[in-house]
Amino acid sequence: AGLALAAALYAAFVSSLMAVVWLVAGAQGFRDTLEGMTGGGGPAQTALLLFSFLGMALATWGAARALHGRSLRSLIGADLRRAARDFLRCFLGYGALALAAALPFMLVMDVEPNLAPGTWLLWLGPALALLVLQVGAEEMLFRGWLQSQLAARLTRPALWLGLPALVFGLAHYAPAQSGPNAWAVVGAVTLFGLIAGDLTARSGTIGAATGFHLANNTLAILILSTDGAIDGLSLWRTGFAADDPGLAPLLLIDAAVLVAGWALCRRLIARPAAQDTGAA
Template sequence: MPDTMPFETFVSPARGRPQIWRLVLGLVICVLAMVLWLAALFGLLVLVIGQQEALGLLQGMAEPTTPRATLLLLATFVGMALGPVVAVRLLHRRRVGSLVGRRGRTVRHFLVAVGTTGAIYGLTLAVWTVQFDGEPNLPPDLWLTLLPLALLGVLVQTGAEELLFRGYLLQQLAARFASPLIYMLVPSLLFGMLHFDPATMGANAWAVVGSTAFFGLIAADLTVVTGTIGAAWGLHFANNVVALLLISTKGTITGLALFLTPYAADEVTITGPLLMADLALVSLVWGVLRFALRP
């Protein structure tokens, strides 16, 4: 029988005020926090570089192919992180730290997941280079200069998404509903829909939603098994470091990548099979992490 204690410990702070109206209002607060943060960020840019330059940067976020636009895009996720922080304090009267689980376990799970995912992805990239040649993007010296800031940006971006989907939303749904079909599946489907982008992905758009929702389901399962968001965050962070900073797919977020793929995101004949391979790869990482971090 699986040990449910880590998950019960993770969810218990949310059981004090589990009403659905609080969660709905909390999600409204999350949306408002993102909007207000974006407005504040734009205001700061106007003060520093002027209105026209600031507008140009914001427009560049729609197609983040430069380092500045990509770093700015990653910075917008601070607003996503602020939403759950405000919601749990204001509506649920619980500690912000309860969103992540026990601190020591969270850090350990994060590091194990980063190392495991990085090792498996590294081997996969070696296989990928046998079939494909990456195209140079950023000059190596510029890439190295930007790397610390880029890593921080990816840490913020992935951490914000984990706080919202595997922290706040999963916890509050689990506090109200006993079925994993609700507290695991609903956040995963919402996470998938967040990545719906037919303009970039073309005919692959719904396939990307499905694969992202599957990734979210794996992250949710790791959270349930371990009782922290550490493993999910580590998997997400390592995945996005590869996808955003090492080899980015053409037509996506490429501004901080060292290399680009020789194919674009909307080339179904190539990216379709690769999406299936990604699902298999993520499943492998999930299996290894589930074994390594079992209670």
């Protein structure tokens, strides 16, 4: 019931946003915007896609408040200072690790320029703010609300940690875009969800998971994007698309980097006190 209500509220927000686009840009402009938001668009279209996650954040907050009496702070975590600290530590720590791991591949892979450097710098500030909105909304929904609600009711971590991660992974199932790699992408995203869930359980806030998520998406959306995916704000893009059969080995490498980043962030957020099981 909770997810259904949140999905309905989110759909209503996105529909309203698209109605505004239709009124402002007309029928052809609406179609061009919609196509660009799903891949191959320009900076404004990608920015609009990221902005649409405001609806997810509002829908999560509204549904959690209506059904469970949850406050916004309870979805983030009671200790906001710790949340901010863990956010910065994981963003900077994992961001540095992921960039260092990506650089050798960028030197040998078929990487193409995307945005002109001047245009990219002009969009960098707004794009980072919108990415914070996007990853914050997803972490609020999957870890701050869904995981913490399950953790309050279930004793087995395999359930309260695994179920939100699996739903998160399945939400990224896109065979039209990823082709034969669709289920491999689901697996990689589910692994990401498990890592984000563990960081949330260990810290008691979504700060660490949000910082980890932001570092990952900054690299994948603002620095080096996959051709034909969400590439409107990136400085470079790959010479291959998400449905390239040769992408599978890179997904395995990406998974290894995720696990290394998880180990790093666990050390960065470690505290001697007993750990919580969710952001409540």
